[in-house]
Amino acid sequence: ILNVEQSPQSLHVQEGDSTNFTCSFPSSNFYALHWYRWETAKSPEALFVMTLNGDEKKKGRISATLNTKEGYSYLYIKGSQPEDSATYLCALEDFGNEKLTFGTGTRLTIIP
Amino acid sequence: GAGVSQSPSNKVTEKGKDVELRCDPISGHTALYWYRQSLGQGLEFLIYFQGNSAPDKSGLPSDRFSAERTGGSVSTLTIQRTQQEDSAVYLCASGDGSSYNEQFFGPGTRLTVL
Numbered sequence A: 001i002l003n004v005e006q007s008p009q010s011l012h013v014q015e016g017d018s019t020n021f022t023c024s025f026p027s028s029n030f031y032a033l034h035w036y037r038w039e040t041a042k043s044p045e046a047l048f049v050m051t052l053n054g055d056e057k058k059k060g061r062i063s064a065t066l067n068t069k070e071g072y073s074y075l076y077i078k079g080s081q082p083e084d085s086a087t088y089l090c091a092l093e094d095f096g097n098e099k100l101t102f103g104t105g106t107r108l109t110i111i112p
Numbered sequence B: 001g002a003g004v005s006q007s008p009s010n011k012v013t014e015k016g017k018d019v020e021l022r023c024d025p026i027s028g029h030t031a032l033y034w035y036r037q038s039l040g041q042g043l044e045f046l047i048y049f050q051g052n053s054a055p056d057k058s059g060l061p062s063d064r065f066s067a068e069r070t071g072g073s074v075s076t077l078t079i080q081r082t083q084q085e086d087s088a089v090y091l092c093a094s095g096d097g098s099s100y101n102e103q104f105f106g107p108g109t110r111l112t113v114l
Helices: none
Strands: A005-007 A010-014 A019-024 A030-038 A045-050 A056-059 A062-067 A072-077 A086-094 A100-102 A106-111 B005-007 B010-013 B019-024 B031-037 B044-050 B065-069 B075-079 B088-095 B109-113
Touching: A005 A086, A010 A019, A019 A106, A030 A072, A045 A056, A045 A062, A072 A086, A100 B044, B005 B088, B010 B019, B019 B088, B019 B109, B031 B075, B044 B065, B044 B075, B075 B088
Parallel strands: A010 A106, B010 B109
Antiparallel strands: A005 A019, A019 A072, A030 A045, A030 A086, A056 A062, A062 A072, A086 A100, A086 A106, B005 B019, B019 B075, B031 B044, B031 B088, B065 B075, B088 B109
């Protein structure tokens, strides 16, 4: 059983502040790391698929980094806005395994 | 195009009743997944269909749970003799099997067992 952990479990951030949170995973047999954003009453939406050690991806104010050797990924949000309030999920894809193993998520609340 | 749809969006049932949850994947997607999220838990894999291959049922929590996928498209997840611990959000996702297993999720069905 793969153990994908996310921290913190929840986070309150003042509007305009920047924040980041962590996804850690077993690094053996790594294939890809997925980040999703899940807003209340909506479908989880794919943010990034990260595959290479040292990868950094960016989408607007959101960016993510990947360290496959030590088994972690960071998600950063710059200048938080109320619409960033959501649960952020990471999911590990192992080589040869088409199932994703999800973490429990970080629930982010932006305070106006 | 249309995304993944699920029905019903909410279902309240009494303990012991059977329920059926439906998923319509994105047209042309060969892969279909069912997950659930119980309160305070992560997304838990239930079952995976890929084309005409035998489904991967390794995540089904008990023999009360079953799923089928007819004609390689629509899927139904059936829970027999529901228990209170079955209360969760059930999510369906589909994928085209191309790069890195990107999955597109439906809005989910919130199941409450009284």
